[in-house]
Amino acid sequence: MNGWGSLGRGDAWGSGAADGSRPPGPETMRGVCFCLLYDLCCWLAGAHRVVSDEVDEYTMTELRRVEDPRDRLRRYVSPKLLQTWEGALRPFFSSGFLLDPELGEAGSFQDHGRDAGGHPKAELTFGNRSSVVDSSQRRHDLPPRDWILTVWLSPKPGRYVENATIRLA
Amino acid sequence: MSLAADGTPRRTFLILLEEPHAWSAAASLALQAPAGSIETLIAPIPGVRFLAAKGREAADLDAWWGRMATAPGRTVVVAAHEDDLPRWIPGLDADFVIAVPDEATAALYQHLSNVRSSVTDDPRQLAELALRQLGPPSTPASISEPADDTSRNPRQTELKPPEAAERVEQPAVHDPFELISRAEPIELEPGLNGSTPEPDTFGRKTAPAPVRPPLGQAPPRVPTTVSEPQARAASGPSRAGLDPRQFLDRLGQGRRASVGAELGQAVLACKPIVAAVVSRKGGVGKTASAAAVAAILGEAVDPFGHTAALVDANIGNPDAWGRIDMSGEPTTVREMVRRLMAGQEPPSPAFAETPALAVYPESREAGDGYAPAQIQRAATYLKARHAAIVVDLPNRLPAFTSAEAAVAAAWIAEADVLVLPTTADPTALLGAIEYLDADSVQGKPVVVSYIVPRARQIRDAPQVRGMLDRIRASATALVEVPDDDRATLALIRRVAITEVASELRHAYVSLATRVVEAAANRNGQGS
Numbered sequence: 001m002n003g004w005g006s007l008g009r010g011d012a013w014g015s016g017a018a019d020g021s022r023p024p025g026p027e028t029m030r031g032v033c034f035c036l037l038y039d040l041c042c043w044l045a046g047a048h049r050v051v052s053d054e055v056d057e058y059t060m061t062e063l064r065r066v067e068d069p070r071d072r073l074r075r076y077v078s079p080k081l082l083q084t085w086e087g088a089l090r091p092f093f094s095s096g097f098l099l100d101p102e103l104g105e106a107g108s109f110q111d112h113g114r115d116a117g118g119h120p121k122a123e124l125t126f127g128n129r130s131s132v133v134d135s136s137q138r139r140h141d142l143p144p145r146d147w148i149l150t151v152w153l154s155p156k157p158g159r160y161v162e163n164a165t166i167r168l169a
Numbered sequence: 170m171s172l173a174a175d176g177t178p179r180r181t182f183l184i185l186l187e188e189p190h191a192w193s194a195a196a197s198l199a200l201q202a203p204a205g206s207i208e209t210l211i212a213p214i215p216g217v218r219f220l221a222a223k224g225r226e227a228a229d230l231d232a233w234w235g236r237m238a239t240a241p242g243r244t245v246v247v248a249a250h251e252d253d254l255p256r257w258i259p260g261l262d263a264d265f266v267i268a269v270p271d272e273a274t275a276a277l278y279q280h281l282s283n284v285r286s287s288v289t290d291d292p293r294q295l296a297e298l299a300l301r302q303l304g305p306p307s308t309p310a311s312i313s314e315p316a317d318d319t320s321r322n323p324r325q326t327e328l329k330p331p332e333a334a335e336r337v338e339q340p341a342v343h344d345p346f347e348l349i350s351r352a353e354p355i356e357l358e359p360g361l362n363g364s365t366p367e368p369d370t371f372g373r374k375t376a377p378a379p380v381r382p383p384l385g386q387a388p389p390r391v392p393t394t395v396s397e398p399q400a401r402a403a404s405g406p407s408r409a410g411l412d413p414r415q416f417l418d419r420l421g422q423g424r425r426a427s428v429g430a431e432l433g434q435a436v437l438a439c440k441p442i443v444a445a446v447v448s449r450k451g452g453v454g455k456t457a458s459a460a461a462v463a464a465i466l467g468e469a470v471d472p473f474g475h476t477a478a479l480v481d482a483n484i485g486n487p488d489a490w491g492r493i494d495m496s497g498e499p500t501t502v503r504e505m506v507r508r509l510m511a512g513q514e515p516p517s518p519a520f521a522e523t524p525a526l527a528v529y530p531e532s533r534e535a536g537d538g539y540a541p542a543q544i545q546r547a548a549t550y551l552k553a554r555h556a557a558i559v560v561d562l563p564n565r566l567p568a569f570t571s572a573e574a575a576v577a578a579a580w581i582a583e584a585d586v587l588v589l590p591t592t593a594d595p596t597a598l599l600g601a602i603e604y605l606d607a608d609s610v611q612g613k614p615v616v617v618s619y620i621v622p623r624a625r626q627i628r629d630a631p632q633v634r635g636m637l638d639r640i641r642a643s644a645t646a647l648v649e650v651p652d653d654d655r656a657t658l659a660l661i662r663r664v665a666i667t668e669v670a671s672e673l674r675h676a677y678v679s680l681a682t683r684v685v686e687a688a689a690n691r692n693g694q695g696s
Contacts, residue, residue, distance in 0.1 A: 044345050080355050088352035092343040099345060117357055128346055137623075138293070140342040147346050152357060163357050166349045 026111035029122035031059030042069035044099035077161045096135030118155040180242035190292035197296035220257045266299035433469035439692040441552040445584035449600030451564045458590045463559035465681035467526030475556035481531040503532040538572025544579035567609040585688040590618040598636040605643040614645040614687035646683040650676040
């Protein structure tokens with residue numbers, strides 16, 4: 001093991017076989033993208049709470065009870081990727097900002113199956129309409145922009161999110 | 170002390186910014202000024218036009234000022250630079266805080282002692298600067314009592330010496346998604362077939378290098394045949410999967426509260442319902458509450474082929490609309506009353522983008538009141554056409570001492586239920602208690618909409634809790650509404666307040682439900 005688990009349930013990734021020979025289905029990938037973006041937003045928002053039952057798109061059932069979104073992420077995201085994001089987000093957190101997440105209505109999801117390296121890949125486009133709140137509780141609107149979250153799973157058994165990027169749509 | 174001995178605000182902050190910046194500045198003042206220390210007015214006409222008005226327009230503005238401004242201190246004017254503004258300020262008996270685009274423009278005001286300029290395009294920062302420099306807590310000694318009432322009017326004039334421009338530092342605001350987008354790319358481990366990842370793996374915009382699969386191994390790329398839900402998702406919002414609206418709602422916002430058929434049926438069971446939204450004090454979210462309740466009721470009765478109406482009876486501040494995006498030329502209340510009194514059919518109303526909500530704004534020239542018989546006639550007309558009517562009243566206790574108070578009294582007489590918004594501001598809470606105790610309110614169900622402050626110290630303050638207990642004891646119901654800046658955002662984005670944040674929507678659905686329940690009970694329809 002790499003120090004982080006594979007995902008919640010044994011079949012958390014859906015229909016993919018344990019040896020990773022078959023790509024996970026689109027619904028599974030959709031769930032992964034949702035969970036990743038959800039947990040990322042919770043992390044940025046400083047929201048330390050369990051994932052409510054009402055959020056039924058959150059497919060990582062066994063992680064629902066974990067309150068710290070970073071702990072949830074650690075369970076299915078490569079430590080290397082998390083480390084990279086932590087470094088990238090240092091200016092945000094060190095300034096005492098918190099995200100007040102609001103994602104726009106222009107969204108789409110696309111499952112790309114496997115890339116040439118055998119990594120199951122999917123993309124989620126979302127509109128960011130969030131604002132951030134500074135340490136003085138002042139709200140600053142972020143420029144409304146559409147982003148593409150691309151997610152690659154490890155092709156190896158016990159799949160995890162090996163890489164993810166965010167780029168302008 | 171920030172309050173005058175009689176509890177009235179010390180200074181009037183007059184906002185000359187264009188909407189929606191005016192609302193942002195006003196919201197910022199409301200959030201940051203000590204409770205009751207200032208009063209905030211948004212000018213009916215923004216910018217230099219307010220100062221330069223002549224003739225009838227000037228007389229109307231002076232009358233408006235006379236009605237609205239009550240603080241004894243020197244007025245603080247919050248404005249944005251316009252080419253003509255520097256020449257209108259000399260001699261005005263008011264302090265100005267002016268947003269300028271650059272230092273060169275700031276220099277145009279340097280010779281004016283009563284001007285603080287600031288290089289900023291953020292109305293909230295401008296408001297904060299105004300409060301910091303000229304608000305009661307920081308500079309109580311600077312408050313000069315006027316010689317007479319008209320000298321407070323910034324449209325009247327008098328000259329003072331110069332002062333330097335202040336630059337407001339903009340905090341560096343980081344977009345976390347942008348930060349992640351610039352993160353160092355990481356290398357993917359070799360895949361099942363041992364090949365290296367494509368160049369676009371890390372989000373680079375270069376074309377992917379063609380990767381030839383090893384012999385005997387089919388390229389496992391499967392993406393182009395997407396499932397039907399995927400195809401829908403790719404072309405727009407998908408209901409089958411990750412509907413972005415659903416996604417938005419669930420990212421920390423909770424579910425979008427739905428307006429069930431039961432609410433619509435309840436309205437129809439006791440229609441027509443007239444709900445009057447009242448307040449003793451301004452700045453408590455009265456207009457927002459009226460718009461939100463009306464929008465929810467419109468949604469509720471829409472499936473049954475009925476409509477709701479939103480009526481602006483706020484004759485003292487008829488320009489406060491903007492919370493509802495209307496299509497078409499609206500029929501004003503004044504025009505409706507004029508036609509009715511002449512025995513004519515009023516023109517069709519404008520309908521909001523929100524389904525099934527007719528909007529009757531007040532004429533900008535409003536100011537004269539209405540006779541009770543006129544309001545009675547208007548109410549009869551509206552009740553015959555709409556299942557629910559929500560009326561936004563002036564900030565006055567019902568009485569016949571002034572035109573606005575008389576309008577409030579006449580509409581309250583027509584109302585089945587009152588909606589009484591309040592914040593935790595002690596003067597607002599006292600105003601709510603006063604309203605509940607008013608003679609003409611006795612016997613009417615009152616649903617209080619309480620805007621819950623975000624600061625726990627305020628929520629838990631014994632003074633606040635004590636007054637809330639008194640309100641709960643007298644009111645029919647009390648509904649908590651979160652204090653959310655997105656109510657202002659709704660104005661900026663020109664969307665209904667019920668559509669801008671799920672918590673707000675949820676609260677307003679609850680408020681509308683309590684309103685209908687109260688009306689039903691009064692009309693003998695309740696269970």
